[in-house]
Amino acid sequence: MRPKRKKFGRLLILAGMVVAAVMIFLGNKAVIGTSTDEFCASCHIHPHSTQSWKLSTHYDNKRGIHVHCVECHLPPNGEGYLMEKARTGLRDIWSKVFKDPESFNWEAKSQIEYAKNHSFETSCIHCHQNNYPLGLTADGRQAHLYYEQKEGELHCINCHITVGHYDPDRMHAKNTDFGIVETVETELYTEPGVMDGLNDFTEYIPESAVSFEMVAIQGGSFQMGSPDDEPFRNGNEGPVREVKVDPFFMAKIEVSWNEYMAFFKQTGAKGKTSDAYLNVVNDNVDAISGPTPPWGAPDQGWGKGSLPAITMTHHAAEIYCQWMTKITGKTYRLPTEAEWEYAARGASETPYYFEGDPKRFVKQGVRNKLFGVDTAVINSYVAYMENSGARSIPPETKRENPFGLVNMLGNVAEFCSDWYAEDAYSQKTNGVLTNPGGPAEGEEHVIRGGSYRDGADRVRSASRDYTRTVSWLKTDPQMPKSIWWYSDCLYVGFRVVCEYNETE
16 A cells, blocks of 8 residues: 555646646746736837837837837846736736826826836846946046935936837936027017006016016015914914015016027027136126036926926026126016915915815825716916926916916916925014014025925915925936026926005
């Protein structure tokens, strides 16, 4: 009996080995079969993924090498490949079966913040093991040295996001052609606009065909900040304090690309550098030298025209105001934080300058998820995360606030002149504060207003934020880094204030 049992046991082991071998073989075939570009494309049906891949240097290159989907979007074999493949596969099958591809926000999903979670840096390094290959330019060597110095802070696709999916509007290089356009015969303004008392007026930029509207803001007192019971209130928004501001003018819309390009062409398109600016100002206080060419495409391919100008630094916005002062004879500047909130509120004391509870405009919460959210009102006034398509939009698509200003609570956030301090409202004061200008010093500046990427909780009138100079220049490889353009901030712009002098 024992020999038969031994024989049966051996046969069982052999059968198990055969079954295991077959399973491994079939499993390997399944892994290979589900890792082809064609199989990936059967689920990933957003319209431009395959087309942009075939236009990229990962497909169309001098060596004829094709880098396949799984070589970027999964880690290398032996580094969690199968586990990540299983997780990704289940997610993609779920999306394919139960979700509508038309509901996906492809613009948002193509942004670096999202994309770096679906591209593995270990895969980049697996293929690109030498950061200093033959033929690399001096700028490239400098950029890769900076990347190595910032190990753990930067992902390869922070600079090379277009190598896998080509996007002509995401060049990562010095944009020496920026601002160069074909000359169009048109009538240019020769004189600035006329200010006639505290009334709305149209400003004209001399030597350009650009004009914009300035709205008269009557002075007054208001309660600045948010009360303790306001939904989504942050600690830096209080305590509420009474503030008085004098009359002023504020631009109806955020500074547009039309306006900023007039500034760039008149002051910055002549090869001037940041050093030249400093030297000129020291020698001649009347001279204004503007931005150097940007790194990449500041408008992100979204277009220019009336869209708000973005990616310029706080310094550049201040120089723009100095330039406007020089060419118009009026006093232009960035708004103080108090002026900004006063203008944004439009005499309202609620979270927004229109009716609505922030808790009913957000998607969080069981009630909102079950019964939906009525966003008709906020959608008519604010360009924010739920209606913007993850990009800025033209100003004419939104309604004015009570003071006649557009996009005060969304589209792009806006620079203020104040230094930022989290506890700025907590400073001891006696009575009403008149024309406060913020802390005497600081490291970052206030930004207000929320943007296209913020939810309803972040576009309240009292919401505060601040610049992040270091992180907004992470992928600028220049040494020293630009004082004119942020390389990593796409959601901040500015609008101008013009001072009103009653004696004029």
